Amino acid sequence: HARTESALKSALARVRDLERSLNSKEAQLATSLSEKRSLENELSEVKFQLANNNSIAKGVKEQLQDEMLQRCDLANRAQTLQEQLDFQKSLHEKDMEEAKMQHEIRLREIESDNQQEYEGKLAELLQQLRGEQYEQTKQYREKLEGNFHAKLESAQLAAARSNDFANAAKEEVAETRMRVTTLLSDLHQCRNQVKP
Structure with missing residues (x-):
C-alpha cells in the first residue's frame, strides 16, 4: 500500500x-x-507596400515612356517647324530681293521719266526764250528803222529847207547809218548767241 501511494504521489x-x-x-x-x-500582418503590409511600389514603378515607367515619346514628338515637331521657318525665311528673302529689284527698276523708270520731262521742259523753255528774243529783236529793229526813217526824213526836210545844213545832215545820216549798222551787227551777234 505504501508503495502504491508513493507511486501515486510520484x-x-x-x-x-x-x-x-x-x-x-x-x-x-x-x-x-x-x-x-x-x-x-507585417508580411501582408510588406506585400501591400511592394505591390504599391510595383504599381508606382510601373506608373513611373509608363510616364517616363510617355515623356520620352512626347520628347521625340516635340523634337520632330521642332525640326519640322525649323524646316518650315527656314523655308519661309528663304521665301521672304526671295520676295525681298525681288521687291528690291522691282523698286530699283521703278526708281530708274522714274529717273528716266524725270530726265525726259526735264529735257522737254528745258527745250520748251529754250523755245520760249528764242521766241521772246526774236520778238524783242524784231521790235527793237522796227524801232531803230522807224527812228532812222524819221531822222532821215527830218534830215531831208532840213536839207531841202536849207542848203547850209546839207553837209551836217549828211554827216548825221552817215553816223546814224553807222550806228544802225553797229546795232544790227550787235543784234545779229546776240541772236547767234541765243541759238543752241
Whole structure:
C-alpha cells in the first residue's frame, strides 16, 4: 500500500510537471501564434507596400515612356517647324530681293521719266526764250528803222529847207547809218548767241 501511494504521489507530481510543461508550451505556442500573426500582418503590409511600389514603378515607367515619346514628338515637331521657318525665311528673302529689284527698276523708270520731262521742259523753255528774243529783236529793229526813217526824213526836210545844213545832215545820216549798222551787227551777234 505504501508503495502504491508513493507511486501515486510520484505520478501526481509527474502530472503536475507535465501540466506545467503543457502550460508553458501553450504559452509558448500562444506567443508563437501571436508572433506568427504579427509576422503575417507585417508580411501582408510588406506585400501591400511592394505591390504599391510595383504599381508606382510601373506608373513611373509608363510616364517616363510617355515623356520620352512626347520628347521625340516635340523634337520632330521642332525640326519640322525649323524646316518650315527656314523655308519661309528663304521665301521672304526671295520676295525681298525681288521687291528690291522691282523698286530699283521703278526708281530708274522714274529717273528716266524725270530726265525726259526735264529735257522737254528745258527745250520748251529754250523755245520760249528764242521766241521772246526774236520778238524783242524784231521790235527793237522796227524801232531803230522807224527812228532812222524819221531822222532821215527830218534830215531831208532840213536839207531841202536849207542848203547850209546839207553837209551836217549828211554827216548825221552817215553816223546814224553807222550806228544802225553797229546795232544790227550787235543784234545779229546776240541772236547767234541765243541759238543752241
